[in-house]
Amino acid sequence: MGSTADGAPDRQFADWYAREFPRIRSTVAFAVGDPGLGEEATAEAFARALLHWPKVSQLDNPTAWVRTVALNEVRSRLRRLRLERRYRARAGEEYVPPPPEPYPDLWDAVARLAPRAREAVALRYVADLSEPEIAQVMGVSRGTVTATLSRARARLADLLAERYDPGRTGR
Amino acid sequence: MSLTDDDVRHLLAPLTPEPGAPGARPALPLAHIAGRTARLRRARRIRQVALTVTCLAAVAGAAALGPWRGAVGLSGPTPVPAASVTEVAPSTSEGPAGMPTIVVTRDAGCRLPLAADTSPAITLDSVARVVDLATDLLALPDADVAGLPDSATGGWLSCPPGVVPNHTGTAEPGSSPARAFLETHGYTPGGVGWSLGVVEPGDLSVPRGPGVVPLTLRDGPAWWLDGGRLLVWREADGPWFVLRTTSGKADAVTIARSVRPAPPDDPRWAVYLSFDAGYHGTPLPLTPTQAPPPDPAVSSGPAVTATRSAVPGRASPTGPRVRGSSARWPATSVGTSTPG
Numbered sequence A: 001m002g003s004t005a006d007g008a009p010d011r012q013f014a015d016w017y018a019r020e021f022p023r024i025r026s027t028v029a030f031a032v033g034d035p036g037l038g039e040e041a042t043a044e045a046f047a048r049a050l051l052h053w054p055k056v057s058q059l060d061n062p063t064a065w066v067r068t069v070a071l072n073e074v075r076s077r078l079r080r081l082r083l084e085r086r087y088r089a090r091a092g093e094e095y096v097p098p099p100p101e102p103y104p105d106l107w108d109a110v111a112r113l114a115p116r117a118r119e120a121v122a123l124r125y126v127a128d129l130s131e132p133e134i135a136q137v138m139g140v141s142r143g144t145v146t147a148t149l150s151r152a153r154a155r156l157a158d159l160l161a162e163r164y165d166p167g168r169t170g171r
Numbered sequence B: 001m002s003l004t005d006d007d008v009r010h011l012l013a014p015l016t017p018e019p020g021a022p023g024a025r026p027a028l029p030l031a032h033i034a035g036r037t038a039r040l041r042r043a044r045r046i047r048q049v050a051l052t053v054t055c056l057a058a059v060a061g062a063a064a065l066g067p068w069r070g071a072v073g074l075s076g077p078t079p080v081p082a083a084s085v086t087e088v089a090p091s092t093s094e095g096p097a098g099m100p101t102i103v104v105t106r107d108a109g110c111r112l113p114l115a116a117d118t119s120p121a122i123t124l125d126s127v128a129r130v131v132d133l134a135t136d137l138l139a140l141p142d143a144d145v146a147g148l149p150d151s152a153t154g155g156w157l158s159c160p161p162g163v164v165p166n167h168t169g170t171a172e173p174g175s176s177p178a179r180a181f182l183e184t185h186g187y188t189p190g191g192v193g194w195s196l197g198v199v200e201p202g203d204l205s206v207p208r209g210p211g212v213v214p215l216t217l218r219d220g221p222a223w224w225l226d227g228g229r230l231l232v233w234r235e236a237d238g239p240w241f242v243l244r245t246t247s248g249k250a251d252a253v254t255i256a257r258s259v260r261p262a263p264p265d266d267p268r269w270a271v272y273l274s275f276d277a278g279y280h281g282t283p284l285p286l287t288p289t290q291a292p293p294p295d296p297a298v299s300s301g302p303a304v305t306a307t308r309s310a311v312p313g314r315a316s317p318t319g320p321r322v323r324g325s326s327a328r329w330p331a332t333s334v335g336t337s338t339p340g
Helices: A011-032 A035-051 A062-091 A104-111 A115-126 A131-138 A142-159 B005-015 B030-064 B124-139 B142-146 B177-184
Strands: B084-090 B100-105 B110-113 B194-199 B228-234 B238-245 B269-275
Touching: A011 A035, A011 A062, A011 A115, A011 B005, A011 B030, A035 A062, A035 B030, A062 A131, A104 A115, A104 A142, A104 B005, A115 A131, A115 A142, A115 B005, A131 A142, A142 B005
Parallel strands: none
Antiparallel strands: B084 B100, B100 B110, B194 B269, B228 B238, B228 B269
């Protein structure tokens, strides 16, 4: 399972991949505040899912598995990136940022959230997880999730004051 | 000022467009994922090799330093196919101080005691050979292992598939399962010597699955042979594992292999120890009543060569020994058994 005789992914994996990849990518990209890194980590997570598809497909929630793998991958890559940047700084190499994404102000606001707040917001508003589910994913209590989300909303309101239009939502 | 959930979703919507919506990125091509998976597979193989090399280096390095006293811990995923070295660490308190083991696993694993305390000559090459042997061995079907002829393997004690040696003691007065089996295969009591013992569950871990031997011999170096052979024997069914050490070298190690799946609730194991080239480590004590009687007729059997009969710590070249409290001999054992 997972791959056909010629090594290509089988239909079950392909369908699941097509259905879940975009949302996982959005969640992870948001959680890390970096669309490129989010996509890279998501692709890596799905590659691992394909590698272990016979087992992953039997899980109760393969999507949760791949999301967790992707988030772990992001953390791991961020650690490596920090090392890489330190090395480059010592070596006198200039860091060349990736090309700008659309909505740079939005991405900048996201990037300025604290990492845990960003992850909580991604899981709540992108992945559409409930607070108990987020608590499970992040390994914290539900109360912590509630507080984190509350602070994150306040912070976003500050960061995106110009974009924020209370009248739009009828408030 | 704060935001409602809907506010947040609205504000962030441009960053997370629904699939198919304007600005939404398509999923990466599936071929891209498949390519990454192939790379992961390759990387995993490379890591396995690297871990194996690391493990071997650790063993060789520790051996070079002399007796193992500290932990040389190494753990990780299976580093080689089929058999895998997953741990290098001193044995438990049950074993000799500082005696390292390599754990070779297929599913649950088995332990390979290394006589680093008595064999400082363990080398990277010798450990590599062990890994190779273990890999080959664990990859063999059970029947093939059981049927390996001695001559073809340089000393594997063989038991043709389906052949159950005389384990009822009926062949002759005083015979025992171990003795009958050993004699059938050219091993002689007396002469060079062979030893018999019994271990209880706990001494030998109960195998946890077919073809798996999580073997931990409590007596450590007592079972350590140089060029010898160790049979782990379930009294009712004949040989269960065949262990072998390499011949005549201080860097020998013991390899365990299940001949067949063991039952989960096996109440009792007998360990039959045969050696033809002396042994290292703690001598195997054997009380006189447990010694097999000298039998010139069988002691001239063909397959045994006494190349190291005067090993230090061994009181007599002809006396088999059983060590320690775990080496209790059943009532039907050699020298005391009754006709069937």
